[in-house]
Amino acid sequence: MSARGPRDDLIVIIDPVARRTDGESVRIAKDVLGAGAALKLVLPEGPEEFARALARRGTRRPVVVGDDAALRRAVAVLHRERALGATDLAVVPVAGGATGVRLARALGVPAGAVAAARTVLDGVPRRLDLLVDDRDEVVLGDVRIPSLGAGLADEPGAERHGHAWLRTCQSLVRTLGARPAAGRAGPSRLRVEADGVTLVDLDQPVEGVSVATGGGGLARVEVRPSSVGAGVAPVGARARSVTVSGPDFRYRADGATAGPVRTRTWTARPQAWGLTLPADLRA
Template sequence: MSARDQLLVVIDPVARRTDGESVRIAKDVLGAGAGVRVCLPESPEEFTKALVRRGTRRPVVVGDDAALLRAVGVLHRERALASAVLSVVPVGSAASAVRLARGLGVPVGAVAAARAVLEGAPRRLDLLVDDRDGVVLGDVLIPPVGAVGAGLSGAGGSGDAGSGDAGGGERHPWLRTCQSLVRTLAVRPSRVVPGGPSRLRVEADGVTLVDLDQPVEGVSVRPGGAGFARVEVHPASVGAEVAPVRARARSVTVSGPDFRYRADAVVTGPVRSRTWHVRAQAWGLVLPR
């Protein structure tokens, strides 16, 4: 990318609280290599407004996976993913908080990630969009019944990008702090507890891979490149091991009794049916050359 680029650097409040030093380093590196406008949102509404009003500046998110997912969700709802190219400097409270960004190829460490923003190249990536307009960048996992803890909601990380009090400018500081804490907790992976086999119907491009009469121990769906998703179903075994059922598809539907699923570490449900469609090369992310 050109050093003359104009950047909109959106620094997530969770990143500022958990690792201020990494945030400072990222700002210094970016500011030395490009024209930078820094935005410090205190709420999802302010985060959304900053991205929507970015103008011609390239958006750079400094934060964890939840912040990255929120940014993609905002641009998806604005129907701006085709034209916008995102950059991210992963900053989180733990390695697990930036696992998605690392898996996408973003460097670890504020200096390396900021240099990739300045010197890297855009790469178009596939994503999944569900029938509720939620986006998934990494994968969808449906574990056995009871193996996902309760108390979490939101699909694909995009559910909180536009939520909250519309009168953000009138809220007291202590209220913003409490709401930010709630948002942080709402995207943490839940505790996994043992569960039993599920009875689900899994269809790939209209072809049934398993039906309700075949218990399954898990289902995964993830973008597989070239506009296809990779689907893997693990049938429950009694005695002899049963090989997983694998397929590639542009559309995947899972239905059956109430089930929960984890999309990019955000747990949703219970639901009775969900369909994911692959959007080929739907979004751009700046990665090292």
């Protein structure tokens, strides 16, 4: 084994959802990491403890053991600290189902506790783009705005916190709020602007809009206009910022539902955060 250096001093934050849903994978991850690095283990019971542990990391490299929601939470904490530029994160994806780590897999993190933990030890940090909205909240993957009446329940791995009764109430409110009024199901009426240039306006109904990190420090936006008869090709662009506005709309950012809002702007931040990925992964 190579001599230990600064990158071998880790703070391993194990999300409570991971501990409840897949304790065996958590144990494997701890064993593999402990065999190759000096560890400080933290077992937070909720988002507040999670954030405090990350804020008190000192010079240790943070490793998150958990699902996509835990990864997003860690990036959000570092973003609020304005510490993303100086901190390289690592993640061992652990969740109750494969969809709960979909984002981590899309970013290039290997599946399986052993492979992911070995990547923490032997991988290399890569700088990745992200999106920041006008509330200063981050998006690591994509934003999707469906047509009116489309389901917007949170995907597995979306943020979960609070007591069980609170989660039940939140779920009921989301369900009732997502139901369109009678006669309102169908295409949305939205204005979509890319760097100030209007791609579609309120007079053009759309079936959906997506905004994602597109590489090169730009966001990639695609609008799917509603068609009657002959098909209408999607409208796409790459831009520094994307603004969507119109009647109240909901959207899904990294799988978590937000809104309703009347306007939202997402701005691309090039190479804004670091994630440890396999050394042989193509950039």
